[in-house]
Amino acid sequence: DTAVSQTPKYLVTQMGNDKSIKCEQNLGHDTMYWYKQDSKKFLKIMFSYNNKELIINETVPNRFSPKSPDKAHLNLHINSLELGDSAVYFCASGLTGELFFGEGSRLTVL
Amino acid sequence: AQSVTQLGSHVSVSEGALVLLRCNYSSSVPPYLFWYVQYPNQGLQLLLKYTTGATLVKGINGFEAEFKKSETSFHLTKPSAHMSDAAEYFCAVSPPFSGGGADGLTFGKGTHLIIQP
Numbered sequence: 612d613t614a615v616s617q618t619p620k621y622l623v624t625q626m627g628n629d630k631s632i633k634c635e636q637n638l639g640h641d642t643m644y645w646y647k648q649d650s651k652k653f654l655k656i657m658f659s660y661n662n663k664e665l666i667i668n669e670t671v672p673n674r675f676s677p678k679s680p681d682k683a684h685l686n687l688h689i690n691s692l693e694l695g696d697s698a699v700y701f702c703a704s705g706l707t708g709e710l711f712f713g714e715g716s717r718l719t720v721l
Numbered sequence: 722a723q724s725v726t727q728l729g730s731h732v733s734v735s736e737g738a739l740v741l742l743r744c745n746y747s748s749s750v751p752p753y754l755f756w757y758v759q760y761p762n763q764g765l766q767l768l769l770k771y772t773t774g775a776t777l778v779k780g781i782n783g784f785e786a787e788f789k790k791s792e793t794s795f796h797l798t799k800p801s802a803h804m805s806d807a808a809e810y811f812c813a814v815s816p817p818f819s820g821g822g823a824d825g826l827t828f829g830k831g832t833h834l835i836i837q838p
Contacts, residue, residue: 615764644825652809654765654828667825701764708753708815708826712764 614638617702617713624692625721632687632716634702642666642706643685645677648699648715657700660685692720723748723814727829735837740784740799742832744812747793752814754795755826756786759809768810771795772817782806807836 617634624630636643645657658677659667665677674690685702697720703710728743746752753772757765769780776788782805786797795812810833813826 652759652831652833654811654831656825656827659825703764708755708813709767709770710765710826712766714762714764 615702615704615711615713617700617716619716620714621717621719623719623721626692626694628692629688629690630692630718631689632700632702632718634685634687634713636683636702636704636711638704638711640704640706640711641682642704643679643682644703644705644710645685645687646701646703646712648701650698654701658685658687689718692718694720696720723752723816723827725812725814725827725829727810727812727832729832730830731833731835733835733837734802736804737801740797740802740806740834742797742810742812742834744786744795744797744829745793746795746812746814748814748816750817751790753817754786754788755813755815756780756784756795756797757811757813757828758782759811759831761808765811768797802834802836804836804838807834809833 615636641662657671660679663679676688679685699715699717702713724747726745755770756768759765771788779785784799809831811831812829
């Protein structure tokens with residue numbers, strides 16, 4: 612049983628389109644995160660949700676909108692995709708730094 | 722603000738040799754410290770963590786790290802490298818007592834470990 616699962620694993624799309632990535636965790640954690648990993652493997656936190664409430668929004672463009680219908684799910688919707696959005700997006704859940712990561716969703720914007 | 726510096730974007734060692742991956746942090750208070758490993762096309766996996774207490778911490782797959790406050794370091798070591806250790810390694814920090822951990826982690830830029838046969 613996968614602890615943190617995200618779908619889809621790959622997205623290829625054109626500039627200007629909208630896309631969503633879904634994430635679910637079955638670990639019972641209250642806190643979930645979205646991280647972006649760029650082509651140089653650098654990881655940066657985008658959002659943190661604690662029990663469905665937004666805690667961090669690290670200067671992410673408002674084209675990115677997280678939604679948490681319940682504490683086991685944290686989805687990421689991206690509007691008007693740009694070339695610079697191409698990256699791997701990781702969902703994670705956990706507490707006090709001990710995070711469990713999904714396998715990532717590789718977004719390619721053409 | 723906290724930051725992490727990993728010295729060496731690529732480290733190459735021979736199979737059976739000592740692995741040493743360096744990590745230095747900057748923080749106004751002693752942070753929580755972590756090492757994560759990322760295998761190709763996978764998510765990150767926790768190797769080990771330091772929060773409080775014993776400064777030498779042991780993790781999975783034979784790795785260990787030592788917290789040295791005077792040097793603001795948390796270097797990762799393994800006595801004998803195995804081919805399966807080839808991966809990307811990330812050092813990370815979080816604020817201590819962060820009220821539930823919702824502050825997330827600040828990662829270093831990663832070190833790519835190459836194991837030579």
